[in-house]
Amino acid sequence: MAKPKFKKEQYLKWYEDMLLWRRFEEKAGQLYIQQKIRGFCHLYIGQEAVIAGAMSVIRDNDNMITAYRDHVQPIAKGVSPNAVMAELFAKETGCSKGKGGSMHMFSAEHKFFGGHGIVGGQIPLGAGIAFADKYNGNDNVTLCYMGDGAVRQGALHEAFNMAMLWKLPVVFIIENNNYAMGTSVERTTNVLELYKIGLSYEMPSKAVDGMNVEAVHDATEWAVNRARNGEGPSLLEVKTYRYKGHSMSDPGKYRTKEEVEAYKKLDPIEQVLSTLKANKWITAKEIEAIDDKIKDIVDESVQFAEDSPYPDASELFRDVYVQDDYPYILD
Amino acid sequence: MRTIQFREALREALNEEMRRDERVFLMGEEVAEYDGAYKVSQGMLAEFGDKRVIDTPIAELGFAGIGVGAAMNGLRPVIEFMTFNFSLVAIDQVINSAAKMMSMSGGQFTVPIVFRGPTASAGMLSSQHSQAFDNWYANTPGLKVIVPSNPYDAKGLLKSAIRDNDPVIFMESEQMYGDKGEVPEEEYLIEIGKADIKREGTDVTLVSFGKIIKTCYAAAEELEKEGVSCEIIDLRTIRPIDYDTVIESVKKTNRLVIVEEAWPLGSIATEVSFKVQKDAFDYLDAPILRVTSADVPLPYAPTLIDAALPNADKIVRAVNQVLYKA
Numbered sequence: 001m002a003k004p005k006f007k008k009e010q011y012l013k014w015y016e017d018m019l020l021w022r023r024f025e026e027k028a029g030q031l032y033i034q035q036k037i038r039g040f041c042h043l044y045i046g047q048e049a050v051i052a053g054a055m056s057v058i059r060d061n062d063n064m065i066t067a068y069r070d071h072v073q074p075i076a077k078g079v080s081p082n083a084v085m086a087e088l089f090a091k092e093t094g095c096s097k098g099k100g101g102s103m104h105m106f107s108a109e110h111k112f113f114g115g116h117g118i119v120g121g122q123i124p125l126g127a128g129i130a131f132a133d134k135y136n137g138n139d140n141v142t143l144c145y146m147g148d149g150a151v152r153q154g155a156l157h158e159a160f161n162m163a164m165l166w167k168l169p170v171v172f173i174i175e176n177n178n179y180a181m182g183t184s185v186e187r188t189t190n191v192l193e194l195y196k197i198g199l200s201y202e203m204p205s206k207a208v209d210g211m212n213v214e215a216v217h218d219a220t221e222w223a224v225n226r227a228r229n230g231e232g233p234s235l236l237e238v239k240t241y242r243y244k245g246h247s248m249s250d251p252g253k254y255r256t257k258e259e260v261e262a263y264k265k266l267d268p269i270e271q272v273l274s275t276l277k278a279n280k281w282i283t284a285k286e287i288e289a290i291d292d293k294i295k296d297i298v299d300e301s302v303q304f305a306e307d308s309p310y311p312d313a314s315e316l317f318r319d320v321y322v323q324d325d326y327p328y329i330l331d
Numbered sequence: 332m333r334t335i336q337f338r339e340a341l342r343e344a345l346n347e348e349m350r351r352d353e354r355v356f357l358m359g360e361e362v363a364e365y366d367g368a369y370k371v372s373q374g375m376l377a378e379f380g381d382k383r384v385i386d387t388p389i390a391e392l393g394f395a396g397i398g399v400g401a402a403m404n405g406l407r408p409v410i411e412f413m414t415f416n417f418s419l420v421a422i423d424q425v426i427n428s429a430a431k432m433m434s435m436s437g438g439q440f441t442v443p444i445v446f447r448g449p450t451a452s453a454g455m456l457s458s459q460h461s462q463a464f465d466n467w468y469a470n471t472p473g474l475k476v477i478v479p480s481n482p483y484d485a486k487g488l489l490k491s492a493i494r495d496n497d498p499v500i501f502m503e504s505e506q507m508y509g510d511k512g513e514v515p516e517e518e519y520l521i522e523i524g525k526a527d528i529k530r531e532g533t534d535v536t537l538v539s540f541g542k543i544i545k546t547c548y549a550a551a552e553e554l555e556k557e558g559v560s561c562e563i564i565d566l567r568t569i570r571p572i573d574y575d576t577v578i579e580s581v582k583k584t585n586r587l588v589i590v591e592e593a594w595p596l597g598s599i600a601t602e603v604s605f606k607v608q609k610d611a612f613d614y615l616d617a618p619i620l621r622v623t624s625a626d627v628p629l630p631y632a633p634t635l636i637d638a639a640l641p642n643a644d645k646i647v648r649a650v651n652q653v654l655y656k657a
Contacts, residue, residue, distance in 0.1 A: 106437065113400075121428060124424065131400065135401070158388075158394075319434050320433065
């Protein structure tokens, strides 16, 4: 067996984080069916290594922005699972005060710039966030995530072009789970290798195994270092897979059970667990203890969300304008 | 008092605010090396350098979004659209990002940004370069919308817009950039959301804003010769609208004509009419009338433009109608 590339503590951290995110999302799926969570609900199950492999690279001051599959990222950036679950429940204690919901998690404190619901809309925003850091002369880096569907939006091409022109400290990360809702990549393009889109802007671009957290870490480290050193943007096409439907209302008829099962054999969490086991870095008892701890965290988040109140109706006219006496039309 | 051009008033506002606050920058097509498509930003590259006066590719969606992202992360961008006709390819970022960010983040991310440039018709430019989307933007909560009509207002309001912590749409006109007006040397600000009575009168209230208000001035001159006294209210800001000033005037004159360059359906004229019938119904001595652009895309030929746009004759006719003289 090859010697593991990272230290035991790193694998343990990845394992615990990813398992928490998965259990959190599994719970969110159950609660959606029970109609405790409403609206749209896009789960991250299967894609955990994409974020885990980035979190082991970036600093607290680095920024993150993504689309609407966004429950896991704020937790990774430091938001409490309680606040994310409460947001899913539309409660005032949610990380967007119950005004954003599943698709619009935010945390200014943890530099999570949201959850955005218009496909590709977050790509120029990510470039703009990086623009501000470059303007201010700091060495923060922005990670800007998008799905394979977003690659077809004009916003991407305009943002890529300007990000390269101005050498903005941003890493663009395509989470290619092969389906834009129900439409596979090959049904939308002749360019099946999505990282090549970056090459037309001479943006250093790579494809990465997104089921393997070590590979994601290495690629993210390469891209983040480039950005931090003033070398400008990079593009990562992280090849991943979502086990669940596009959203909770998706029966997934556009793909086979066999395909889903084949990917589950590459499960990112199982891969890390098998490294931990092979090196005798974890015992059955410790695995059980981690399971218990995570179950408690998830259960507590649900309890917190259940116990929290909905926003008071008086909140309706707050947070729309900074101006506190804005004269809303009331008739 | 000295007189300067509308474009110079805007430039002074930009220069003063950029000197005052390092976080303010100007971005858009041809704003830097070309000195501005309409010379609003003339000389600014020389003073502030290419870090703060930034030419973009022709990519409105992209640079509008970059501006919003920069505002979310602490800067105060001024984004120039060469005209608001071109803002339609960027409107997703204006409406879905700038206007919504504060609300959907529960107040955590604000977007102190100004989108500015000329709006509406500007000569024989045909349909795609002649549109007034003022009311479209005014419809959206989260935005503020300013449409000034003279150099003095433009300067004071643009300075306020740049200092404002909410996203502001600031709409000018190619046909006003050369207009001259009195602007004091000393610094001043004009409060957003306050209308201005441009001419006092007793017989009928004319409500308008932006470039087209000039047709009201011409109509009022004509009507004065016939002994009709027009009060002209310049809304200046169309989100929020200063309804009180309009209502007070209507209570005095009892007659209202609204003049606007947008198309009629869902216009600012429609909105003001609603408000006046609701709050001043008993004061009205005649139905409210409006003079807007014709309900068609604006064609090229001058005869068709004359037929389509508001002008003094149409306003005189409308005023005579509310006075039951027609």
